[in-house]
Amino acid sequence: MRGYCQKNNKKCKNLLRQSVKSAILVHVLKNKHKINGGNTVKFIRQFLIIILISFAGELLHAILPLPVPASIYGLLILLAGLQTKVIPLKAVDEAGGFLIEIMPMLFIPAGVGLMVSWGDLKPVLVPIMVTIVVTTVLVMGVSGRTAQFVLKKEEKKDE
Numbered sequence: 001m002r003g004y005c006q007k008n009n010k011k012c013k014n015l016l017r018q019s020v021k022s023a024i025l026v027h028v029l030k031n032k033h034k035i036n037g038g039n040t041v042k043f044i045r046q047f048l049i050i051i052l053i054s055f056a057g058e059l060l061h062a063i064l065p066l067p068v069p070a071s072i073y074g075l076l077i078l079l080a081g082l083q084t085k086v087i088p089l090k091a092v093d094e095a096g097g098f099l100i101e102i103m104p105m106l107f108i109p110a111g112v113g114l115m116v117s118w119g120d121l122k123p124v125l126v127p128i129m130v131t132i133v134v135t136t137v138l139v140m141g142v143s144g145r146t147a148q149f150v151l152k153k154e155e156k157k158d159e
Contacts, residue, residue, distance in 0.1 A: 039094070046095035049087065053078050 057074025064073075081087035114121070121128075 043094055043098075046092050047098075049092055050078070050095055050099070053081070053087075 054071070054074040056077050057072070058070040060073040060077075061068065061070035078087065078092070082089060082092075
């Protein structure tokens with residue numbers, strides 16, 4: 001995607017902008033009864049909170065010399081805020097749900113970028129696929145064992 005966007009920066013930005021506009025339009029039309037009920041300002045406020053947290057993540061990324069993406073900083077800030085109840089769940093619930101609804105559409109530019117840079121990916125495809133399969137199996141195994149452990153612990157607690 002990066003190579004494609006560097007060559008076709010304007011097209012890439014337009015594609016992303018159109019994807020987001022389409023997703024917002026679909027959401028507005030789908031939830032028209034809610035918006036007419038006065039939830040528009042609430043939705044905009046929730047979205048603004050998420051954007052401000054993302055901006056704080058960008059600032060941390062610029063300040064801290066760690067190789068951590070800004071989005072991860074933003075997610076950690078949001079998690080900390082929700083856990084400490086500084087940010088109530090009601091303050092970001094609907095906007096967060098909307099972003100989850102449109103998430104597949106946000107992967108379209110990345111998918112287009114993968115298709116464009118297929119020639120660069122071809123030589124490293126086998127090692128990448130092996131890594132993906134091994135880590136997926138490992139994560140599934142660890143998650144399953146952890147779930148079993150927690151369930152057994154809860155069963156003992158209930159007895």
